Amino acid sequence: MAMTRKQKRLSLIAAAGGVLAVAAGLILFALSDKIVFFYTPSDMVKQGIAAGTRVRIGGLVENGSVKRDAAMNVEFRVTDTEKSLTVHYKGLLPDLFREGQGVVAEGVYEGSDTVLADTVLAKHDENYMPKDVADALKKKGVWQGGKVP
C-alpha cells in the first residue's frame, strides 16, 4: 500500500502539526502557571497580593534588620524606602548580601507582609545591581545608576 507523494506529505504535516499543537499547549499552560511576578514592597502592599502566591521581590536590605539564629535561619527586611517586607530564609546567603545593598528574594508570600524565601540573590559584583531592583529604585529616585567613566 504505497502512499502517494501527497499522502506522505500530508501525514508528515499532520504529525508535525500534532507535535506543535502539544508544544504550544504546554508553553501556554506553563506561561500562565509557572511564571513568577516581580514586585517591590510597595507594589505588594498596593496590589494586595493573596497569601500563598509565589513572588519575587526586590529592594534594599534594610539597615540593622538582619537577624540570624544558630539553625541558620535568617530574617531580614527588604525595603524600597517606602514600604518594607519581612523575608524568612533558611540557608546560605550570597557573598555579596549586605545591609543597605540590593537584593532579590523569591518565595511564597505568607500574608501580613512576610515572604518565605527559597532563593536569595544579591548583586553580582560591585557595579551590578539586579536589574529589576535598579529599575524599580530609579523610579523612586534613590539609586544613581552607573559610575562616572
Add this chain to the structure above:
Amino acid sequence: MLIWLLIAFLLGCVVLGLLWPLTQPTHDGRDLDDRDFYRGQLAEIEHDQARGLLDETTAEDAKTEAARRLLAAHRDGDEVSEPAKMVIRRKLASLVALFGVPVLALSLYLALGSPNLPDQPIASRQASLASNTADLSVMIAKVEARLTDHPEDGMGWGTIAPVYLSLGRYDDAVKAFSNALHLLGETADLRSGLGEARMAVADGIVTADALADFDKALASDPTNERAQYYRALAAEQDGDKPRALALYQALYGSLPPASEPAQLVSKHIAALTGVPAKPALDVDAGQSDMIKAMVERLDARLTADGSDLEGWLKLMRAYQVLGDAEKAKDAMARAQAAQTGHPEALDKIAVAARELGISN
C-alpha cells in the same frame, strides 16, 4: 613617523592583494566539477560492497541513484557574463581597491586613532620613571604592587590610605583604611580616617556608617579632633543645632586659638549662632583661602593625573565660581587635552562649559 610608514606599507599590501585577482586571466568552468563528487560516491559504494557492508541489491540501487544525480549535474552548466561588461566591472573594482579602500580606512583612522601617541609598555615606563622618584603615582604603584603580593602588610595599608584620601580616590581609601584596621587593630586615627573616607564617598554627607566610625574613634581616643569635628558636623547636618553647637564649642576650647582647625570650627559656630566670629580671625578671608587651597590641590592632582573626568569638571566649576574666568578656560582646555580619545568625556566637558558659561 614610523607609524605612517607602516600604515603606508600595510595599505600597499592590501591594495595589491585586492588588485591581484583582477589581473588574472578569467578562469571559467573549473568550477563545476560536481561530477567528481558523484564519481566519488560511486567509488565508495563499490568499496563498501567489496567489504560486504552492502548487499548486492542495495548497492545496485544506490549506484543507480548516484548515476542519476551525475547525469543531472551534467545538464546544469554555468554560463558566463558578456566580456564587454566584465571589463567595465573590473575597472570599477580596481577603482574601489585603489581609492575607496585607502580613503575610507584613512579617514576612519584619522577620526578615531591617536597616531602620535607612542606605546607605553610598563617596562619602559618604569625605567624612565624610576629616576623621577618624586612622582607620587609611581610610589603609589610601588606600594600597591607590594600590597598585592603582601596583602597582610597593615602598615602599608595604613600608609597608603591617607594618600588615597588626599588624591580623591575615596573608594580605595575606604578599602585601605578598613584593611589597615583589620590587620593593625583599632586606632582612633585609622578609624576616623575611615569615617572621613566614607563621608567623602557620600559626597560630604556624614552617613550613619561614617558616624559610627567617628564614635568608635572617640571611644578609643576621646581627644581625637577630627572625629570630634565630624561628629559635630553630623549633628549640624541632621539639623540638631544645639547639639552641634555644644560639640563645636567643646572642640573649639581644646584647639590652639588661631590655628587652621580652630578657624574652621569658629566659622561653624558663627554660622550656627548667627553671631559673626571674632574679627581677629577674619573668617571670610580664611574661608576663601581654604577654598583656594583646596582648588589648588585639585589642580595639582589633575595636572599629575588627568584621567579623572569628575575632577576636571569640579575644577572648571570651582574656577568659574571663584570668578577666575581665565583659569576656568584654561582648565577646560587642559581637561580636553587630557581626555582626548574619550568622545563621551569630551561631550560632558563641552556640556559643563556651556552650563558654566565658559567661552572658548
Add this chain to the structure above:
Amino acid sequence: MIVEFGHFAMILAFTTALVQTVLPMWGAVARDPALAAMARYAAFLTFGLVVLAYAALTWAYISSDFSVVNVVMNSHSTKPLMYKISGVWSNHEGSMLLWVLILVVFAALVAIRGGAMPARLLASVLSVQGAIAAAFLLFVILTSNPFLRLAEIPAEGQGLNPILEDPGLAIHPPLLYLGYVGFSVAFSFAVGALVHGRIDAIWARFVRPWTLLAWIFLTLGIAMGSYWAYYELGWGGWWFWDPVENASLMPWLMGTALLHSTVVMEKREALKVWTILLSILTFSLSLLGTFLVRSGVITSVHSFASDPARGIFILGILTLFIGGGLVLFAWRAPALKQGGLFAPVSREGALVVNNLFLATSAVAVLVGTLYPLVLETLNGNKISVGAPYFNLTAVPIFVALLVFVPFGQSLAWKRGDLLAVGQRLLAAFGLAVLAMIATFSVVRGGPVAAPLGLGLGVWLIAGSASDVLYRCCRRGLPLRTMIERALGMPRSAWGTALAHAGMGITVIGISATVWGIETLAIVSPHESLAVGPYTVTLEQSFKRTGQGFREDVVRFAVKEGDQAKGTIESSKRIHTGREMPTTEAGIVTYGLGQLYASVNDTLPDGKVSIRFYWKPLVTLIWAGALVMALGGALSLADRRLRIGASAKARKAVDLQGGSKA
C-alpha cells in the same frame, strides 16, 4: 606604535570586509568570474588584518600598556601572564574582537578549502561572511573600540573582576564563540545557495563539516560554562535556566537539528528547503545569543556589559541578517528543486521527527527567554521565567525526542521496517527496564523521575550499542569478520553511536541529581557531620594569603565508614584590589560522584556555618558532553562520500520514478 598599527589594521579590515561583501556578490549574481575570484583574496586579507589587530591588542595586555583604556580597565601589571592573555576577551570590547577574529578564521578556512567548490557558490558564501564581519567590525570600531588611548597614563590598571580570574572562564568564551560563530558558515552557505539557486548533495557535503565543527565547540563550550558555574558560583547547581545559558542552548538545539538534516541532504538530497531554513535559524539564534549577552537587556547572573547604544547597534545587525536571510528565503526558496522522497517510517522520517522536536524545544526555550522582555516592554510587568517553566516545556519535548532516538538510529534509509527495528531493540529495551526496576528496588521512595531518567539513559546507550552490534555481528560469523566489519564501519556511524551514548550518559548524570544530599549546618571544631555515605569532621580553620587575596579557609577531614578519604577545603576569599568576597567551593571527586563544600561564615567562637552536598554520578553530566563532542569529532574525521543506501531495493526503484516529478 604597535597599538596604533593594530588600530589601523582593524579599521582597514573593515574596508576589506566591505570589498569582500560587495564585489564578489556582484560577481556571483552577474556571473563575472573575475569579481567572484576576489572573494578568496579579500577573505585572506581581512583575516590577516584582524589577526594583526588582535595580536596588537594582546601585546598591549602582555606589556601592560596603560595608555590603552581597555588595558587599564581590565588588566593589572602584576597579573599572571595567562590572565593577561585571557584578559583580552574577559571584557566586552576585547571579546567582540575575538568574536570577529573567529569569524574571519572561519571565512579564511572556507576560502582555503573552497578550491573544490563551485566558484559562484564560494563567492556568495564568502560575501555573506564578509558582510557579517563588516557589520561586527563597524560595531567594534564605533561603539566598542578596544584601541582608544589615554594621553595621561595611570600608573596601574584596575585589574580583572576576580570571579573571572579562573582557568575555566579563560577558555569558556573562546569555545562558545567558536560554536556560535561556526554556525555563520552554515548561514553563509544557505544564503549562497539561495543566491546561486542550486542546492544539492554537494552543498550539504560542504556545509556538514562546518556545522559539525561548530556543534562540537558549542557542546564543549556549554559543558565548560556549566561546570564553571557549578564550582565558581558556589551554589552547587550546574544549570540555572539563566538567559545567558539559554542563549547558548538555543543555537545548540537548532544546530543539532541542522546537523541531522544536513545528513539527510548529503545522503538523500531530501529536506533541501528545510535545511536552508534551519541554517538561517541556527545562526539567527547565535546572533540573538550575542545580542542578549552583549546588550544587557536581560536580568542575568552573568551579564557584565550593558550599554543601550551597543544594544541598539547589535539589534540592527540582528534585524539585518535574520530579516534579510528570511526575506531572501521566502523569495528564492520556492524556486529550489524538490528533493528525494521517502516513506514516513524510514531514517529520513526519523530525522524529520528529530528536527521537529529539536526545533520545537528551541522555540520553547526562546519563548521562555524572551517572554519576560516582551511583557516588560508591553505593560511594564516584571516576571521571572525559571526552572518550573522549562521543566514543563522544553524538557518533556526533549525527553520525548530521546525516547525515539534508538529507533531512528536503527531505521533504514528511504523505507524502514519498524517491526524489525523493534525486535532488534528488544534487548536494549529490556536492559533499560531492568535498570529502572533495579533502581526502584534499591532506592525506595524518592521521586519517580530519577529511575525513569536513568532508564532513558540506559536505553540510549544500549540502543547505540545494539545498532553497532547489528551492523557488524551476525550469528554464525567468525569473530575475525565481525571485528573487521566493526573496523570497516564508517567513522560517522561510530560517531553517531558515540554521540547518542554520550547523551545517554548525560541523562543518567542529570537524573541522579535527584538523589543528591544537601546538608546545611553550623559545625564546631572537631565536630562531625554525615553527608551521604561520608562523614566530615571540621579539622581546622585558618587564614591564608595568596597573590592578590586573603582568605579564611576551613578544612574538613573526610571518612567513609572508618576509612580516611583525605580532606576537603572551602574558603571565603577577599580580593584586596576590589573589596569583593567570593566563596571558593571545595570539590572532591569520589568515583563518579562529588563531595562539594561551600563555606558561608566563620563565626567568632570557631564555629563554621557550611553547606555540604553529596552529588552521586554528577560527573557523568559533563563526561557525557565530552563523549558527545568526541562522537562529533569522529564523524568529522569521516571524509568519505556516501549515499544512503536503502534496504529494499525494488520498492525504492518505484519511488525514484515519483521523485523526478
